[in-house]
Amino acid sequence: MSYYDIDSILTDAEKIPCTFQLDIPDLGYLDNSPGQPLKAGTTVNLPLWLAEMLVIANTGSVDNNTFVTFDLPPALGNDVVSALKADPRAVPLRDRSAHFYGLATHMMDLSEEQELGQVLRKTFVSRATEIALHARKVGGTGHGHKGKGKDESSNLGLGNAGEEFLRGLDDWERKLFRKAHEGAKAGKEWMESIKKY
Amino acid sequence: MPMYGDLGNKLVSHAKRTQNLANLPPYQTELVRDVTREVRDLDKDVASLLEPFQGSFDPAADQATACTLLVNHLSMRRNKRCLLAYHRTRTDKLEELVWNGADILDLAGQQVGNANGATAGADGGANSLSPQEEDYVRQYGDLLAAYKGQWTDIDLTGSLEPPRDLFIDVRVLKDAGEIQTEYGAINLTKNSQFYVRQGDVERLIAQGYLQKLG
Numbered sequence: 001m002s003y004y005d006i007d008s009i010l011t012d013a014e015k016i017p018c019t020f021q022l023d024i025p026d027l028g029y030l031d032n033s034p035g036q037p038l039k040a041g042t043t044v045n046l047p048l049w050l051a052e053m054l055v056i057a058n059t060g061s062v063d064n065n066t067f068v069t070f071d072l073p074p075a076l077g078n079d080v081v082s083a084l085k086a087d088p089r090a091v092p093l094r095d096r097s098a099h100f101y102g103l104a105t106h107m108m109d110l111s112e113e114q115e116l117g118q119v120l121r122k123t124f125v126s127r128a129t130e131i132a133l134h135a136r137k138v139g140g141t142g143h144g145h146k147g148k149g150k151d152e153s154s155n156l157g158l159g160n161a162g163e164e165f166l167r168g169l170d171d172w173e174r175k176l177f178r179k180a181h182e183g184a185k186a187g188k189e190w191m192e193s194i195k196k197y
Numbered sequence: 198m199p200m201y202g203d204l205g206n207k208l209v210s211h212a213k214r215t216q217n218l219a220n221l222p223p224y225q226t227e228l229v230r231d232v233t234r235e236v237r238d239l240d241k242d243v244a245s246l247l248e249p250f251q252g253s254f255d256p257a258a259d260q261a262t263a264c265t266l267l268v269n270h271l272s273m274r275r276n277k278r279c280l281l282a283y284h285r286t287r288t289d290k291l292e293e294l295v296w297n298g299a300d301i302l303d304l305a306g307q308q309v310g311n312a313n314g315a316t317a318g319a320d321g322g323a324n325s326l327s328p329q330e331e332d333y334v335r336q337y338g339d340l341l342a343a344y345k346g347q348w349t350d351i352d353l354t355g356s357l358e359p360p361r362d363l364f365i366d367v368r369v370l371k372d373a374g375e376i377q378t379e380y381g382a383i384n385l386t387k388n389s390q391f392y393v394r395q396g397d398v399e400r401l402i403a404q405g406y407l408q409k410l411g
Binding site for chain 1: 201202206209210212213216246247260261262264265267268271273275278281282285300
């Protein structure tokens with residue numbers, strides 16, 4: 001995650017709900033009402049790049065308050081976590097957030113959700129297995145697989161369920177899928193080319 | 198609701214798309230200008246917020262102002278990161294193109310193609326590089342040439358594939374003029390075919406003047 005990393009920058013644009021702890025006259029525009037003061041207790045969705053620092057920053061007062069408090073975004077809500085616990089492969093993470101894992105990692109830096117980390121690790125491991133499986137099948141690299149798709153990158157060889165699963169991958173998982181697929185393909189190409197000599 | 202940083206986001210989305218393209222899409226002059234303008238506006242806001250304090254601002258005494266200042270500062274920092282990342286993505290791409298043997302004329306040729314295409318409208322069909330980027334390509338090309346010049350018997354930008362045959366058949370796609378080889382001069386006129394040493398014409402193939410046959 002370098003400073004120039006495009007994906008990391010896009011992840012930082014993901015929004016989380018924040019509640020302001022004090023009245024701020026000049027920030028009404030954050031709550032869609034420029035010119036009006038932002039009242040204490042107002043909850044607005046702020047991008048991570050803003051929320052993260054506001055949550056950490058100290059107001060400088062004696063009681064060590066922060067400017068805002070935050071909640072977990074809906075993408076990491078209880079319903080999602082329970083669904084992930086039940087069957088990680090059945091949840092289309094992409095519908096929750098295109099940068100699901102990135103968002104979750106940020107949230108774990110900010111909060112002390114012990115359980116979330118466990119759930120996410122299990123989610124990733126079981127989904128990664130599934131991804132690797134699909135990556136080998138696509139484009140007829142699998143042995144004895146119905147060679148419906150002549151096009152190398154075609155998804156035609158997959159069943160409906162597989163397509164549904166792949167559509168639900170978040171950006172990180174998509175990258176993993178692409179890498180796995182390219183790896184399998186390159187391996188096959190190498191095996192074929194070596195026979196010629 | 199438009200918010201500070203939204204424009205920067207748009208710029209980074211452009212960069213994201215650029216990563217997956219073979220060619221470089223047109224430089225987002227307008228968007229870059231808008232983001233820098235946003236930074237200037239934020240800076241002015243900060244200056245006017247701080248003005249009444251005459252340099253002795255105490256964050257603990259005026260928390261609301263402190264928070265506004267922090268938000269402004271973070272927005273500027275965000276925009277800076279977006280701007281830098283956008284330009285870095287493009288220069289990375291440009292460097293790659295230079296290593297692959299594209300020269301400034303090729304990139305300009307790409308621009309003509311764009312101007313005739315259907316997508317040219319929005320950006321006026323102008324050059325896909327900004328003047329600064331053109332300069333960058335030229336100077337990076339010079340640097341690379343100087344670096345390569347240290348080894349006369351190794352072509353650093355040559356193909357990494359070991360050749361199967363020393364000699365190959367090529368067809369000329371575009372007039373490339375006369376070239377000198379060990380076996381004398383060859384005049385490369387369009388549509389003619391030659392049996393030449395691969396090492397002599399590798400660059401011309403990469404640049405699209407010649408097509409390898411067989």
